[in-house]
Amino acid sequence: MKAIRVGLAGIGTVGSGLWRVLARNADEIARRAGRPIEIVVVADRNEARARAIIGEEALARGVRVVADVRALAADPEIDIVVELIGGYTVAKEVVLAAIAAGKHVVTANKALLAMHGEEIFAAAQAKGVMVAFEAAVAGGIPIIKALREGLAGNRIEWVAGIINGTTNFILTQMEQQGLSFAEALAQAQSLGYAEADPTFDIEGIDAGHKATLLASLAFGVPIQFNRAHIEGITRIDRSDVAFADSLGYRIKLLGIAKRREEGFELRVHPTLIPKDHLLASVAGAMNAVLVKGDAVGQTLYYGPGAGSEPTASAVIADLVDVTRLHTADPEHRVPHLAFQPQEVQPLVALPISQCRSAFYLRLKVADRPGVLAEIAQELAKEEVSIAALVQRAPQEGAAQLVLLTHECEEQAIDAVIAAIAPRPFLLDPVVKLRVEHLA
Amino acid sequence: MKAIRVGLAGIGTVGSGLWRVLARNADEIARRAGRPIEIVVVADRNEARARAIIGEEALARGVRVVADVRALAADPEIDIVVELIGGYTVAKEVVLAAIAAGKHVVTANKALLAMHGEEIFAAAQAKGVMVAFEAAVAGGIPIIKALREGLAGNRIEWVAGIINGTTNFILTQMEQQGLSFAEALAQAQSLGYAEADPTFDIEGIDAGHKATLLASLAFGVPIQFNRAHIEGITRIDRSDVAFADSLGYRIKLLGIAKRREEGFELRVHPTLIPKDHLLASVAGAMNAVLVKGDAVGQTLYYGPGAGSEPTASAVIADLVDVTRLHTADPEHRVPHLAFQPQEVQPLVALPISQCRSAFYLRLKVADRPGVLAEIAQELAKEEVSIAALVQRAPQEGAAQLVLLTHECEEQAIDAVIAAIAPRPFLLDPVVKLRVEHLA
Numbered sequence: 001m002k003a004i005r006v007g008l009a010g011i012g013t014v015g016s017g018l019w020r021v022l023a024r025n026a027d028e029i030a031r032r033a034g035r036p037i038e039i040v041v042v043a044d045r046n047e048a049r050a051r052a053i054i055g056e057e058a059l060a061r062g063v064r065v066v067a068d069v070r071a072l073a074a075d076p077e078i079d080i081v082v083e084l085i086g087g088y089t090v091a092k093e094v095v096l097a098a099i100a101a102g103k104h105v106v107t108a109n110k111a112l113l114a115m116h117g118e119e120i121f122a123a124a125q126a127k128g129v130m131v132a133f134e135a136a137v138a139g140g141i142p143i144i145k146a147l148r149e150g151l152a153g154n155r156i157e158w159v160a161g162i163i164n165g166t167t168n169f170i171l172t173q174m175e176q177q178g179l180s181f182a183e184a185l186a187q188a189q190s191l192g193y194a195e196a197d198p199t200f201d202i203e204g205i206d207a208g209h210k211a212t213l214l215a216s217l218a219f220g221v222p223i224q225f226n227r228a229h230i231e232g233i234t235r236i237d238r239s240d241v242a243f244a245d246s247l248g249y250r251i252k253l254l255g256i257a258k259r260r261e262e263g264f265e266l267r268v269h270p271t272l273i274p275k276d277h278l279l280a281s282v283a284g285a286m287n288a289v290l291v292k293g294d295a296v297g298q299t300l301y302y303g304p305g306a307g308s309e310p311t312a313s314a315v316i317a318d319l320v321d322v323t324r325l326h327t328a329d330p331e332h333r334v335p336h337l338a339f340q341p342q343e344v345q346p347l348v349a350l351p352i353s354q355c356r357s358a359f360y361l362r363l364k365v366a367d368r369p370g371v372l373a374e375i376a377q378e379l380a381k382e383e384v385s386i387a388a389l390v391q392r393a394p395q396e397g398a399a400q401l402v403l404l405t406h407e408c409e410e411q412a413i414d415a416v417i418a419a420i421a422p423r424p425f426l427l428d429p430v431v432k433l434r435v436e437h438l439a
Numbered sequence: 440m441k442a443i444r445v446g447l448a449g450i451g452t453v454g455s456g457l458w459r460v461l462a463r464n465a466d467e468i469a470r471r472a473g474r475p476i477e478i479v480v481v482a483d484r485n486e487a488r489a490r491a492i493i494g495e496e497a498l499a500r501g502v503r504v505v506a507d508v509r510a511l512a513a514d515p516e517i518d519i520v521v522e523l524i525g526g527y528t529v530a531k532e533v534v535l536a537a538i539a540a541g542k543h544v545v546t547a548n549k550a551l552l553a554m555h556g557e558e559i560f561a562a563a564q565a566k567g568v569m570v571a572f573e574a575a576v577a578g579g580i581p582i583i584k585a586l587r588e589g590l591a592g593n594r595i596e597w598v599a600g601i602i603n604g605t606t607n608f609i610l611t612q613m614e615q616q617g618l619s620f621a622e623a624l625a626q627a628q629s630l631g632y633a634e635a636d637p638t639f640d641i642e643g644i645d646a647g648h649k650a651t652l653l654a655s656l657a658f659g660v661p662i663q664f665n666r667a668h669i670e671g672i673t674r675i676d677r678s679d680v681a682f683a684d685s686l687g688y689r690i691k692l693l694g695i696a697k698r699r700e701e702g703f704e705l706r707v708h709p710t711l712i713p714k715d716h717l718l719a720s721v722a723g724a725m726n727a728v729l730v731k732g733d734a735v736g737q738t739l740y741y742g743p744g745a746g747s748e749p750t751a752s753a754v755i756a757d758l759v760d761v762t763r764l765h766t767a768d769p770e771h772r773v774p775h776l777a778f779q780p781q782e783v784q785p786l787v788a789l790p791i792s793q794c795r796s797a798f799y800l801r802l803k804v805a806d807r808p809g810v811l812a813e814i815a816q817e818l819a820k821e822e823v824s825i826a827a828l829v830q831r832a833p834q835e836g837a838a839q840l841v842l843l844t845h846e847c848e849e850q851a852i853d854a855v856i857a858a859i860a861p862r863p864f865l866l867d868p869v870v871k872l873r874v875e876h877l878a
Contacts, residue, residue, distance in 0.1 A: 021734045022592075024733070029591065032782075145585070149759070278741060296753075304736050309733075
């Protein structure tokens with residue numbers, strides 16, 4: 001059968017991995033897909049780099065290199081456009097133009113989909129083309145396929161994932177080596193796990209993009225990144241890592257989507273999780289997503305969440321899917337966001353004040369009698385009950401008090417903190433972290 | 440859109456879970472699949488039980504109950520036959536008759552597919568229908584979809600899985616509670632994790648069926664259960680569990696499929712795996728499958744490998760898939776065994792003597808000088824090198840000697856054991872277990 005022809009927009013880290021794996025595994029992939037999948041045009045503003053990556057042999061057999069990624073949409077020799085440019089501007093133009101031209105699209109761009117997914121999927125739906133994005137969440141782990149297809153019999157109750165490798169690497173180093181955040185970040189940067197400007201990762205924005213997509217896939221709700229509650233890991237102190245450890249927990253940056261009666265929770269933040277939970281064993285730059293379905297119970301998907309070839313693996317899975325499905329009538333394809341577009345429910349993400357979890361509170365307090373009583377009274381007023389309490393031996397008149405609460409609404413904890421804030425015994429602002437038992 | 444109509448053969452544990460989940464999640468499933476999925480006929484030789492399970496309301500709205508599972512194939516009101524009878528005889532007839540009648544089939548029957556999959560898939564291919572079997576391996580974990588689609592860009596190097604919950608429960612109890620095999624088996628039986636006749640599970644046959652299917656899906660090779668090397672856990676002694684622990688390993692029953700130049704390895708046996716590997720943390724009746732692909736690296740899939748609703752979850756995922764794909768031309772569907780039928784390679788599973796792994800050897804030897812030298816000499820002759828050695832303090836003139844070797848061919852170890860067997864210092868037959876580092 002004749003080859004499926006791919007136009008590749010952007011041949012950076014992932015793009016060059018895609019080129020390499022498609023070439024290396026050409027036979028294996030064709031044996032699965034039923035026909036070859038070939039990149040026929042590479043578009044990259046750095047034409048020279050693109051030529052160097054694909055090599056003389058490819059150029060000689062007619063693979064074209066162009067500087068203008070916008071040229072792909074109009075190219076009559078392309079069946080699928082793969083968008084690996086990143087960002088929201090040019091990438092959006094390229095994707096929408098490809099759709100308008102009736103081409104299928106494969107993208108790894110979570111930022112684009114979290115911000116403009118509604119518009120993009122609606123355009124694809126109207127045009128009868130597919131936009132596949134397995135590589136956008138958790139790199140090489142086929143989590144989108146699992147949620148969209150493998151767990152289709154379930155009412156998904158929640159999804160919780162370690163979906164940013166950079167922050168997981170940093171937190172693992174802080175825990176295992178006793179480093180500060182700044183030290184661990186510097187190490188991550190020197191090893192290539194964090195970028196020179198690490199903001200998107202360490203502030204939780206990248207994880208927020210991914211969690212937003214997971215929520216839509218899990219619950220059949222609109223994409224709503226702007227309603228996600230997002231906190232990064234920059235304020236995690238090594239003392240919190242140590243206290244968590246002594247209480248039987250590890251701190252992980254989790255993306256959480258949880259179904260509730262009134263809507264759903266959508267939040268990304270550092271989270272204490274029990275050490276004996278499988279998710280707590282996910283170390284270094286690895287990713288893992290835990291899904292709770294009403295029928296299946298908990299299933300976990302683990303693997304490399306980034307990197308050249310792992311991400312390329314997901315892009316190729318999409319290319320094979322599109323190849324297999326492109327002759328099907330659009331009504332019978334897998335819907336972009338797992339649920340049929342007309343069946344998406346207009347539920348909104350709840351404000352963080354209405355989200356429920358257990359809490360870790362660390363308070364630096366004056367070492368004098370009655371402090372604990374005052375704190376306990378404020379907790380009681382808000383009907384928050386204490387699950388565990390640790391106090392470190394006072395030094396220079398100050399004590400570190402760590403409380404774990406049972407589950408409650410976040411506004412209750414915030415009311416407690418607000419009530420305590422002006423008290424003279426409080427020497428530093430209260431540190432608040434969330435605790436999830438994932439049971 | 441009109442409903443997809445299902446005929447259910449067998450309403451036992453999984454069948455009743457299927458009935459329950461399809462009813463409970465009817466809306467959620469229809470929102471995904473684009474149309475309702477309804478069981479219209481239930482066939483079970485115990486008609487009364489079937490009626491009791493589905494209830495008056497279902498009978499009143501016209502769901503039929505019949506005693507003869509063979510009647511489903513000819514029923515013009517059925518689009519898909521779900522086979523949950525188990526076994527090879529009636530189940531095979533039902534599946535082949537459904538295919539011959541042009542109906543799609545969903546089955547959870549690993550034994551049937553491991554024994555007669557070639558015939559069944561060929562018949563389905565010829566007739567242009569699908570036979571879906573996600574529930575046949577690892578219950579609710581969508582591992583077949585991951586291998587067949589999610590990892591389609593990879594050359595799969597190996598698959599290693601804890602794919603039998605009964606044996607994993609028993610081994611976990613032996614390890615955590617220090618029980619003997621017999622004690623742990625009795626506990627598993629009393630808790631419902633093992634059947635009254637546990638042979639299929641504890642002798643590794645069930646895991647062998649599943650590993651056989653995983654190998655075909657991973658490598659694109661024919662199904663060859665008769666060539667699988669299968670050992671169960673009945674001879675695992677608690678002293679081996681303890682020695683493994685002291686050396687940093689846990690013993691798990693693994694199903695392993697590994698690609699080699701000359702063919703592939705297909706084996707099920709108790710295996711020492713490093714305690715710090717994620718797979719070693721899979722406890723109790725849970726399942727997990729680790730897949731090594733050349734591009735993605737290692738990915739792991741974890742969840743409940745059995746049970747009523749977890750298995751039903753996988754059956755429904757197949758029903759949704761078939762619903763989505765049934766209008767596609769058969770050429771563009773996902774091939775049954777991941778690779779296009781004409782692209783299956785006639786590779787054979789290697790005999791166990793040619794398989795490679797590291798080994799654990801436990802020798803009960805007379806406590807006298809020179810014994811270790813004799814053993815070491817035999818190992819050297821076969822070019823097997825020692826990775827670790829533990830000796831327990833001699834009791835009553837006998838010493839327990841435990842050796843871990845580096846990787847070698849199994850025939851080398853067997854030659855060593857054969858050479859040692861007649862020596863007067865050997866007080867009991869050598870205990871041989873395989874070690875996998877899964878790196």
